[in-house]
Amino acid sequence: MDNFLAARSQMALSLGFHIIYACIGMVMPFFMAVSHYKWLRTNDEGYKNLTKAWSKGVAIFFATGAVSGTMLSFELGLLWPSFMEHAGPIFGMPFSLEGTAFFIEAIALGFFLYGWDRFNKWFHWFTGVVVGISGLASGILVVSANAWMNSPAGFDFVNGEYINIDPIKAMFNKAWFSQSLHMTLAAFAATGFAVAGVHAAMILQNKNVLFHSRAFKIAGFFGAVAAILQPLSGDISAKDVAERQPAKLAAMEAHYHTTRKAPLLIGGIPDPEKKEVSYAIELPGMLSFLAHGDINAEVKGLDQIPVEEHPPVPIVHYAFQVMVGIGVFLMALSITFFIALRKKQLLQRRWLLVLFAIAIPLGFIAVEAGWTVTEVGRQPWIIHGIMRTADAVTPMPGIAWSFYLFTLIYISLTVVVIFLLNRQIKMVPVLYDKSDK
Structure with missing residues (x-):
């Protein structure tokens, strides 16, 4: 494994693990705050116990997120020194x-x-709300930095020099809002369905049904709202990418040839050599509409982009299809969930709980797929249109060994997290209601 591949693999590994810890860490405090509020308003000890149980989960993911985030900070400087020298x-x-x-x-x-x-008691509740707000702000600020890599702003690049630097303009670049909105909703959807799914699984096992039913409703509500809103943010993101990064959009849809009334592809196997896609379902004009709001608009294909600036189309296309496919499933499950809330007996239906249990990993798979689209779709650029990824990598030898070491660290960290969460789930307080008896 050469240094360039090792450096990219290590960064991908680190981001892949950190994004899960970060999403849960920034979203779960809001679940905790809602159950805490319900306890303060009703004085029902069940909600107090739920708040305490969730707070321990928040603490676990805060710690793991801090560790993985700190490692990422060091990696930026160690693996991409040229990038940090100019971009910092x-x-x-x-x-x-x-x-x-x-x-x-x-x-x-x-x-x-x-x-x-x-x-x-209300100040105590407020501190929990601050945990959620500051965690959310943290995530948005990091995404803003990533958005700058996709939409560089706040400087002039003249004769290889970065001059007239404006950090405010850099932070609020053209991509920051669409990426932050999309990532925030993705975090709420993924975490909401994962947490709700865990509690649904416990209900299916008839364990502490009242406790887990309350948790299921709170987490499910957050996840369902986010999943229903996600297509709106996806539409904003698609139009933004079509304007700023046509190569990324073309790779997402395996759109090899510039055309008007461009079709939206569902599925399909891209062939980079033949510049065609097999076995795809085509929706005529829909890509033009999603990208430009006009069914007859022209959508730029990869044929108008230099070959050396093409992203790896199959990876980006498959990741995009996975993200959209899971998003559609979660949106349908969300609508079902809200119908079930109106007809409360449906919340006890086994098939609905089974669907939520199945959805536990799906949101995070979609998040990983979305970040693959964002990062791989930007290649070969580390700063879009300014600096190539290959020009930013460290000349230091032995990066492959660093990659192996970090892989071991992240796997070990994940094993510890799973162990702690499993123990925490088994230690939840036993609240007896009629169904428990």
Whole structure:
């Protein structure tokens, strides 16, 4: 394995693990805050127990997210020194602010975990809300930095020099809103369905049914709302990518030839050599409509982009199809969930709980697929249109060994997290209702 492949593999591995920890860490505090609020309003001890149980999960993912995030920070400098030398002064502001948000989150989480029966009850609840808000801000700021790599702004690039640097303009680049919105909704959908699915599985086993039913409804509500809104953010993102990164859009849809009334492909196997796609279902004009709001609009294909600037089409296309396919399934399940809320007896139906249990990993698979589209679809650029990824990699030898070491660390960290979560689930308080008896 050469240095370039090893460096990219290590970064992909780190991001792949961190994004799961980060999503759960930034979303679960909101579940915790809702159950805490319900306890304060109803004085029902069941909600207090649920809040305490979820708070331990928040603490676990805060710790693992902090570890994996710190490792990523070091990797940026160690693996991509040329990139950081030039990009650091430009997009360093969101990273600095993210550090501030992280410290606020840490302080608020400490207050919340150790504040039971020590603070005013509403102040204690407020500290939990701050954990969620600061975690969410942290995630948005990091995505803003990534968006800058897709839509560089806040500087002039003249004769190989980065001049007239404006960090504010860099942070609020053209891609920051669409990427932040899409990632935030994805985090809520993935975490909501994963948490709801875990509690649905426990209900299916007839364990602590009242406790898990309450948790299922709260997490399911968040996940369902996010999944229903996600296609709207996807539409915003598609139009944004069509304008700024036509090569990425072409790779997502395996759109090899520039054409008007371009069809949207469902499935299909791209052939980069023949520049065609087999076995795809075509929806005429829909790609033109999604990209430009006009069914007859021209959509730029890969034939108008230099070959050396083509992303790896099959990887991007398959990842995009996986993301969209799972998104459609979760949206349909969300609509079913809201119908079930109106007809409460449906929430006890085994088939619905089974579907939620099946959905436990799906949201995170979609998140991973979406980040694959974002990162691989930008290739060969690390800063779109400015710096190639190959020109940013470190000349230091032995990166392959670093990749193997980090793989071992992340696998070990994941095993520890699974062990802690499994133990936590088994230790939930036993709340007896009629169905338990």
